[in-house]
Amino acid sequence: MAVLLISLSSFGAAELLRHGQRWCTELAIQAGADGVEVRGELLRDPAAELAGLRGRAAVYSSPDGLFAPGGALDTAALDEGLRRAALLQAPRLKMAIGGFDAARSRDGLVALRERLAAQPVELLIENDQTPSAGTLDALQRFFAAQHAAGLDLGMTFDMGNWHWLGECPLEAARAFAPQVRYVHCKGVQRRPDKWVAVPLAESAAPWRAVLRALPAEVPHAIEYPLAGNDLLAVTQAQLAQVRSARGCP
Amino acid sequence: MTPTTSDTSEPIIRLEGVNKWYGEFQVLTGIDLSVRAGERIVICGPSGSGKSTLIRCINRLETVQQGRIVVDGIELTAGGKNVDAVRAEVGMVFQQFNLFPHLTILQNCTLAPMRSRGMTKAQAEEVAMKYLTRVRIPEQAGKYPSQLSGGQQQRVAIARALCMAPKIMLFDEPTSALDPEMVKEVLDTMIGLAEDGMTMLCVTHEMGFARSVADRVIFMADGRIIEQAPPAEFFGNPRNEKTRQFLGQILSSHH
Numbered sequence: 052m053a054v055l056l057i058s059l060s061s062f063g064a065a066e067l068l069r070h071g072q073r074w075c076t077e078l079a080i081q082a083g084a085d086g087v088e089v090r091g092e093l094l095r096d097p098a099a100e101l102a103g104l105r106g107r108a109a110v111y112s113s114p115d116g117l118f119a120p121g122g123a124l125d126t127a128a129l130d131e132g133l134r135r136a137a138l139l140q141a142p143r144l145k146m147a148i149g150g151f152d153a154a155r156s157r158d159g160l161v162a163l164r165e166r167l168a169a170q171p172v173e174l175l176i177e178n179d180q181t182p183s184a185g186t187l188d189a190l191q192r193f194f195a196a197q198h199a200a201g202l203d204l205g206m207t208f209d210m211g212n213w214h215w216l217g218e219c220p221l222e223a224a225r226a227f228a229p230q231v232r233y234v235h236c237k238g239v240q241r242r243p244d245k246w247v248a249v250p251l252a253e254s255a256a257p258w259r260a261v262l263r264a265l266p267a268e269v270p271h272a273i274e275y276p277l278a279g280n281d282l283l284a285v286t287q288a289q290l291a292q293v294r295s296a297r298g299c300p
Numbered sequence: 301m302t303p304t305t306s307d308t309s310e311p312i313i314r315l316e317g318v319n320k321w322y323g324e325f326q327v328l329t330g331i332d333l334s335v336r337a338g339e340r341i342v343i344c345g346p347s348g349s350g351k352s353t354l355i356r357c358i359n360r361l362e363t364v365q366q367g368r369i370v371v372d373g374i375e376l377t378a379g380g381k382n383v384d385a386v387r388a389e390v391g392m393v394f395q396q397f398n399l400f401p402h403l404t405i406l407q408n409c410t411l412a413p414m415r416s417r418g419m420t421k422a423q424a425e426e427v428a429m430k431y432l433t434r435v436r437i438p439e440q441a442g443k444y445p446s447q448l449s450g451g452q453q454q455r456v457a458i459a460r461a462l463c464m465a466p467k468i469m470l471f472d473e474p475t476s477a478l479d480p481e482m483v484k485e486v487l488d489t490m491i492g493l494a495e496d497g498m499t500m501l502c503v504t505h506e507m508g509f510a511r512s513v514a515d516r517v518i519f520m521a522d523g524r525i526i527e528q529a530p531p532a533e534f535f536g537n538p539r540n541e542k543t544r545q546f547l548g549q550i551l552s553s554h555h
């Protein structure tokens with residue numbers, strides 16, 4: 052396992068907004084993470100925060116969908132995501148497919164290929180928690196279409212999000228393993244009223260089997276709540292847990 | 301445990317005919333409320349219903365134009381002369397913690413006891429460590445608020461209030477600025493206080509807390525107390541349509 056990151060949302064939205072992403076980044080690095088995933092939706096002062104995080108982020112996560120409702124490529128969202136990733140000097144931009152539609156998004160995929168060819172940031176597509184951008188069918192249609200359009204996009208495989216949509220994460224892992232270039236480690240539990248993200252060791256899902264089905268050499272990130280009286284110790288313990296699960300010392 | 305006055309002892313908090321305006325807007329209308337010592341009250345209601353204003357009147361963070369407020373025998377509406385006396389008896393915890401950022405956790409807790417209670421530094425620190433231990437963060441005493449999580453800061457805020465040995469604790473949405481993972485640690489601290497017999501008024505939408513801890517749940521809307529009842533009755537058989545609507549919304553939003 053080459054790189055272990057922390058998605059900064061793991062520290063909690065309220066905490067991230069209170070402390071700022073730089074504070075949380077420093078804690079993550081101090082705990083032993085190799086880098087962080089910066090969250091676009093949780094920036095208080097994007098210009099200042101992005102400048103302060105330059106060189107620390109391995110991934111910029113855009114809150115916007117790559118395609119607008121209706122299927123058109125959201126060029127504004129894409130350009131802003133690429134601009135922010137470049138500002139951070141982050142090698143990867145993570146987005147969900149949004150309103151991608153196999154029939155109506157063909158021109159958008161061509162435009163996407165041209166836009167991506169002209170810049171160095173790698174776009175990774177994440178399975179989110181929405182039916183249009185998070186089910187097995189939706190993502191299989193997207194990856195087939197992007198391949199047909201001459202693209203070779205990688206996937207951010209979120210281990211937990213499948214549960215929100217009633218999908219089988221193991222089936223998804225086997226289906227998408229060749230595309231996976233980044234893994235969001237996330238355990239899940241079913242509360243009476245909703246799914247919640249939890250550490251892997253507390254997960255009700257077959258997380259070890261899912262991890263085994265995914266490539267080990269791609270970057271992994273913790274994306275589940277990190278909280279406790281000694282946050283540094285909690286973070287260190289969770290990093291060790293993921294490393295151990297991946298057979299790393 | 302009912303809101304009726306079967307208990308003949310003098311209430312520790314009494315509001316009679318309280319009316320308050322912000323300019324032309326009436327934020328509290330005809331508030332009558334009696335609270336017995338040791339009673340735990342949860343106040344809920346939609347945004348803008350006057351619930352935060354109501355509890356802020358109890359320690360005179362807000363003044364009222366009409367009506368009478370008596371706290372632990374101290375008349376609050378008799379000009380400003382009793383304010384310090386009441387605030388010494390009433391602790392308050394805010395949504396945004398309101399700790400002094402330039403002071404350590406220990407200094408945040410010792411400031412008021414040294415200034416208002418005349419404690420020496422050593423006495424104040426002993427008391428502070430006692431309450432920081434009680435809220436389970438004595439090891440954070442030397443840190444600054446910005447180094448703590450929201451849940452930890454709120455527990456410090458509770459400890460700071462307890463250092464003044466208040467008879468009454470007011471909580472104004474103490475968990476609403478926290479991530480879900482941190483709500484429980486604050487609620488657990490509050491439950492501990494309730495079990496020790498503290499008189500508590502808590503504005504919150506944590507209905508699980510209301511069910512399990514409150515003696516009485518008060519629902520406010522449009523500046524009025526619309527309904528009040530013990531939790532089993534309040535949640536099981538709300539009488540007012542506005543209460544039913546509110547509970548329907550809030551319970552579904554938590555599902």
